[in-house]
Amino acid sequence: MAASPEKVVVIGAGMGGLSAAIRLAHAGLDVRVVDRAPVPGGKMRTMDSTAGPVDAGPTVMTLRPVFEELFDSVGARLGDYVTLHREEVLARHWWPDGSSLDLFADPQASADAVGAFAGPKARKEFEAFRRRAKRLFEAFDAPMMRAVTPSQSALTRHVMTHPWLIFDMAPHRTLAGSLGAQFSDPRLAQLFGRYATYVGGSPFQSPALLGLIWHAEAQGVWRVEGGMHQLARALEKLARDKGVTFSFGTRATRIEIQNGAAAAVHLEDGTRLPADRVVFNGDPAALGAGLMGEALRETLPRDATHPRSISAYVWSFAAQPHGPEMVHHNVFFCADPRKEFDPIAAGHMPEDPTLYICAQDRGAGRTPQGEERFEIIMNGPPVADGAEATDEEKETCRTRTFQTLARFGLTFDPRPGVQWLTTPRHFARLFPASEGSLYGRSPHGLTASLKRPTARLGLPGVYLAGGGAHPGAGIPMATLSGRHAAEAILTDLASTSMSHPTATRGGISTA
Numbered sequence: 439m440a441a442s443p444e445k446v447v448v449i450g451a452g453m454g455g456l457s458a459a460i461r462l463a464h465a466g467l468d469v470r471v472v473d474r475a476p477v478p479g480g481k482m483r484t485m486d487s488t489a490g491p492v493d494a495g496p497t498v499m500t501l502r503p504v505f506e507e508l509f510d511s512v513g514a515r516l517g518d519y520v521t522l523h524r525e526e527v528l529a530r531h532w533w534p535d536g537s538s539l540d541l542f543a544d545p546q547a548s549a550d551a552v553g554a555f556a557g558p559k560a561r562k563e564f565e566a567f568r569r570r571a572k573r574l575f576e577a578f579d580a581p582m583m584r585a586v587t588p589s590q591s592a593l594t595r596h597v598m599t600h601p602w603l604i605f606d607m608a609p610h611r612t613l614a615g616s617l618g619a620q621f622s623d624p625r626l627a628q629l630f631g632r633y634a635t636y637v638g639g640s641p642f643q644s645p646a647l648l649g650l651i652w653h654a655e656a657q658g659v660w661r662v663e664g665g666m667h668q669l670a671r672a673l674e675k676l677a678r679d680k681g682v683t684f685s686f687g688t689r690a691t692r693i694e695i696q697n698g699a700a701a702a703v704h705l706e707d708g709t710r711l712p713a714d715r716v717v718f719n720g721d722p723a724a725l726g727a728g729l730m731g732e733a734l735r736e737t738l739p740r741d742a743t744h745p746r747s748i749s750a751y752v753w754s755f756a757a758q759p760h761g762p763e764m765v766h767h768n769v770f771f772c773a774d775p776r777k778e779f780d781p782i783a784a785g786h787m788p789e790d791p792t793l794y795i796c797a798q799d800r801g802a803g804r805t806p807q808g809e810e811r812f813e814i815i816m817n818g819p820p821v822a823d824g825a826e827a828t829d830e831e832k833e834t835c836r837t838r839t840f841q842t843l844a845r846f847g848l849t850f851d852p853r854p855g856v857q858w859l860t861t862p863r864h865f866a867r868l869f870p871a872s873e874g875s876l877y878g879r880s881p882h883g884l885t886a887s888l889k890r891p892t893a894r895l896g897l898p899g900v901y902l903a904g905g906g907a908h909p910g911a912g913i914p915m916a917t918l919s920g921r922h923a924a925e926a927i928l929t930d931l932a933s934t935s936m937s938h939p940t941a942t943r944g945g946i947s948t949a
Contacts, residue, residue, distance in 0.1 A: 443468045444931065447703040447711050449690045449730075450719030452480025453913050454903030456673040457508055457920025458717045458927075463680040464512040465928055470711060471682060472703065474689040479670030480719070480904070481869070481876065482913070485858065489756035489799070491665060492811040494860060497796040498636075498767065499660040499669065501914035508673075508917060512680060520672035521663035523802055528659050529767040532846055533625055540765075543658055556623040563621050567630065567649070570606050570620075574650035577603055583909040586922045586929075587892045590885065608646035609884055613639075614775075616646035628775050632792065635817055637911045638747025638877025640779040645884045654914075661766055661801045665811075669913070692731040693718070693900060700899030717923050719904045721878060722891050724871035734897065742891045743906070746820040747877035748782060749862035751835045753814040753854055759797075761848035766801035769794050770846050782819045787835060791816045793842060812850070814839060818862045820875040827863045832856040878906030893922040901926055 444467045448455045451473040463469040475483070484491040502522065509516040516522075528541045528548075539555045542548045545568060553561035581596050582588050597603045608616045613634050617627035631641030633651040662669050674684070685705070693716050694702040703711045718730065723743040728735045770793045772778050777790040798811040816839060833856065840853055862874035879890055892908045893901050903923040905911040 444714040445712055446470070446715045446717065446927070447472065447690075447713040448717040448719060448903075449473075449693075449703060450480060450904065451475070451478035451670075451674065451684065451686070452719050452904050453482065453670065453673070453916040454905070454907070454920040454923070455480070455717060455719030456670065456677055457917045458719070458901075458903050458923040459682045459920075460508065460512055460673065460677045460680055461921060461924035462927060463677065463682045465924070467715075467927075469677075469682045470685065471677070472685045472688055472690050472705065472711070474687070476687050477667075477670075478674040478684075478686075479667050482667055482670045483868075484665065484667045485754040487754070487756035487811060487858075489809045489811050491667065492754045492756060493666045493796065493798055493813050494752055494754040496666055496913050497794075497798075497813055497815075498655070499662060499666065499913060500654045500657065502658060502660055504914040504917050505669075508921070509676065512676070514676055514679070516672075519676055520668055523661045523663060525659045525661055525766055525801055527765045527767075528655060529769055530765045531629055531769045531771065532762065533771050534773045534845065537625065538762075539625075539629070543656075545656060548656075552626070556626060560621065560623050560626060563623075564626065567617075567620050568652070568656065571650050571653040571656070574603070574606050574647060575653035577606075578647075578650065582887070583915065583918060586925055587894065588888065588908065590888050593888075611646045612642055613644045613646050613648050614641040616649060617641070625771070628771055629769075631775065632769065634881070635748065637881045638875065639881040640748070640783060641775070642779055643783070643880075643882040645881070645886070647884070648881065659767065665798060666913075690730070693734060695731070695733040695897070698898060700897070713899075715899050715901065715927050717901045717903050717920075717927075718895075719902075719920075720906075721869055721872040721875075721904070722902055722906045723873070723878075725895075727871040729870055734895075734900070737895050737897050737900070738891055741889050743879050745880045745882065746873050746875035747880045747911070749818045749820045749865055749874040749876055750860075751787070751816040751818050751839070751862070752860040753812070753839065753858055754860070755850075755854035755858040756809045756811050757850035757852055757854060758809050759812070759848065759850055761843075762846060763805070764795065764797045764800060764848075766797055767794075768797065770843060770848070772842075778817065782817060785819045787818055787831070787838070788816065791838060791842060793839060818874075820873040821862045821866050822873060824866050825863060826867075827861040829856075832859055832861065835859060835861070876905075877911035878904075881910070893919065893926040 446469045448471040481495040531539045552564040621627045634641040634644040689706040692704040700716045725734045772790040778788040794815045796813040799806045866874035890908045901923045903919045905916045909915045
């Protein structure tokens with residue numbers, strides 16, 4: 439008799455959990471996904487509005503090949519499950535002095551725009567920055583982001599065999615310091631410094647290495663038809679097609695450990711799900727907090743999850759806009775970035791925020807009539823306690839957000855009320871033990887990325903996936919984390935069985 443397939447329980451239906459589930463089910467394992475939310479996506483959530491579901495989580499899709507590879511690896515096509523539209527305008531940027539700048543998918547068009555915006559010297563500086571970001575991205579993509587378990591010694595050897603990387607990395611500079619040296623126009627340094635926030639950091643504390651994020655965006659930004667949540671729905675459908683079963687609206691309360699290895703997952707309704715392997719797609723800090731059982735409390739050192747990354751105040755609503763012509767991705771910069779990031783570092787709402795707006799119904803030249811869906815993001819600090827945000831905090835955020843936009847001439851009819859706001863404290867309740875942090879561990883410090891936990895937790899049968907694990911935050915990275923978890927499981931299975939379960943003479947099954 440052939441052995442029954444290994445049972446895998448995935449806790450969390452975020453991008454990492456879905457990615458792992460798809461690959462493992464395709465490999466023949468018996469996979470079940472459980473999630474306390476009613477729908478898949480994790481932080482890729484929505485809120486209902488008069489114009490339809492409006493995104494309230496990640497808005498930027500880059501690195502399309504990561505998603506194509508996931509579908510291709512299981513014999514499917516991304517385009518059969520979701521419709522993507524390439525945005526020729528990556529983002530539109532405004533400053534308080536009245537200036538504005540579009541950056542484009544076409545690098546020549548971006549260089550021309552920068553030259554028209556800040557002069558020929560700035561154009562040359564931008565082209566040098568673009569080349570530098572490309573070199574860094576290509577140098578660290580394989581040995582870092584795509585490695586299941588990157589090591590500092592391996593990365594050190596990689597850098598020493600490519601010594602030009604030391605200059606590009608600027609290891610003793612922050613991202614803000616590096617950009618200040620690369621750009622003579624402070625507006626451009628401010629613009630590219632905001633990429634630190636993509637992984638939850640401040641440009642004044644994050645390493646200069648994060649400049650490589652520009653190359654990820656420059657390769658293309660994609661709009662998901664119907665909203666970003668449709669990408670999570672696409673992965674759910676693919677998972678179901680591969681035989682994955684789902685249990686939504688139920689919370690996992692404990693990972694049962696027997697004889698030093700995973701044995702089952704317990705749900706809040708009393709259900710016990712036997713499991714040979716468990717993939718935890720939640721914030722790794724939840725393990726240290728004991729939320730998955732005392733047996734896992736000591737599995738991660740504190741510096742794998744702390745200090746925490748930034749959080750955000752997120753508005754998700756429908757209204758009719760009046761003012762500047764927006765594209766799909768828009769950034770309204772503050773005059774002094776210190777007045778944004780210094781208060782956040784001190785645990786406060788920014789005094790003068792930079793505001794990002796996703797005009798969900800715009801893109802590829804579309805300008806809808808009437809009410810549209812918008813997501814506005816203001817960076818904010820994580821929170822140390824789970825107390826609910828006060829009415830005063832919500833109203834302060836409302837005032838700062840919409841008065842800031844009004845100074846740019848942008849207003850909304852109607853102006854949304856605080857019921858459309860998600861605060862850091864709300865995020866802390868939605869994602870237990872996260873402290874409202876949206877990106878897991880802070881990226882501050884040159885070796886921060888190496889401190890994130892990897893797919894193998896160190897406890898047999900338990901694995902990690904998601905933005906809090908390696909390779910980090912953002913939907914492409916979270917999706918890659920699911921690949922790493924699946925590869926770790928399949929490798930570990932192969933180490934105990936060098937062949938598929940087969941029937942042998944005498945009726946004895948071998949694994």
